[in-house]
Amino acid sequence: MQTRKGQSIEDASMQMIDKEIGTHQYNEKEWPIVRRIIHSTADFDFARENRVIFHKKAIESGIKALKNGCSIVVDVNGVIGGLNKQNPKDFQNKIVCNISDPKVMEMAKKENKTRSQVSMRVASSDIDGGIVAIGNAPTALLEVIHMVKEGIVKPALIIGIPVGFICAAESKEELSKLEETPFITNIGRKGGSSSASAIINALYKIVRAELSS
C-alpha cells in the first residue's frame, strides 16, 4: 500500500515518462509494463536498444494465471524485494525462491551448476502452470527453457530479464525463440531484479484494473 504522497510521486513520474518517451512501438497493454520498467531504472533504453519484447499471448496468459492464484517462481530474493507485497497476498499467489535452500547449494556444488540454475529444477511443480521471473541469472533462464523443451513444465508466463555480461543476452534470445510459451523478455545485456519486479507489479495493476471495471 502506498500513501497518497507516494502515489502522487508515482503518478508524476509516469506522466514524465510519457512525455519524454515520444513515439514508441508498444500497444496500450504493453506500454504500462515497459513504462514501469523505465520507472524503476530511469533508463529509456528499455524501449530502444535493449528494448522489451512480448510473446503475443504473454499479457493475457500472465494475468489469467495471476487471477487464478498461480505460483510465482523467482531466481533471486531481489525480485521479491521489489514486489508490492499486497498483490500476491490478495490473489493468493505463492512466491517461491529456493536459492538459499541448503539442499540447492549442495546439489549445485555436486553438479557444478549455479544455485539459481538448480533452484529452477527443484521448483518444477510450481513453474508448471505458474509464472517464472528471472531477474538475475542467465543460467536459471536457460534451465527453465530446457525444462520447457523437455516437456517437464508448461509455464503460463516466463519473465526472463536477467542482467549481465555472460550469457544474459544469449539466454534472452533463446527465450524469444519459444513459440508456444508466453514470455516477456528484452534484447541485450540490461535487465535485473528491479525490472522483473516491475513487470510483475505492472501485471497486477492490469488485473486490478480489469476487476474494477
Next chain:
Amino acid sequence: MQTRKGQSIEDASMQMIDKEIGTHQYNEKEWPIVRRIIHSTADFDFARENRVIFHKKAIESGIKALKNGCSIVVDVNGVIGGLNKQNPKDFQNKIVCNISDPKVMEMAKKENKTRSQVSMRVASSDIDGGIVAIGNAPTALLEVIHMVKEGIVKPALIIGIPVGFICAAESKEELSKLEETPFITNIGRKGGSSSASAIINALYKIVRAELSS
C-alpha cells in the same frame, strides 16, 4: 556463498567490464565499487554521464563501520534482497528496514509523507554511527540529509543512489554537498536498489580482502 560455477561467471564478467570500460577516473579503491554497480546493471553509464561519486572519506569510514558491527538502514526491501546475506551475519551488522511497519504507514498517512521518508526518522538510533543505503526513495534520502543537518544523526556512511524522475537527481545533488558526512552517490536519475546492494556487497569485499591480507 557462491558455487565455483557462480564465482567463475562473476570473475569473467568483471574481466569483461575491465576490458570494455577503457580509461576511467576512479582510483583502485573506488573502481571495484563502481564496477560492481556496472556488473549489477550492465550499464557503463554509472562511470560516465550518471557517474558515481565518492566523498573522500566514504570508503574508509564505511569499511571501518562494517567491521565494527554497525547497523545498515535501508529504504526498501529490494536493497536487502540484493545483499550477500553471509556478510552481515559474519560481521554482526543489523539490517534495518521499517517501510512495512504498520506504525510507519500510519504516521506517513497522518503527516502526508512517504512511508520510506518516515521509516528513516524512526530508524535514527541505527542511522547514527551506521550506514544508510537508499536505493529507491529520494524522499528518504532528503529526510536523512535533514536529520544530519539537524544534528540528530551522524552516519558513518550514506549510500544515496535512489532512482527516478521526481527529485532523485536533486536529492543526490544535495547529498553531494555534505562536507562532513561520508557519502557515495551518483549524478542524475539512474540508480536503484540493485546499485545500493552492489555498493554494500563491494564494501564487504574490501573488508574481507583487508582481513585476509
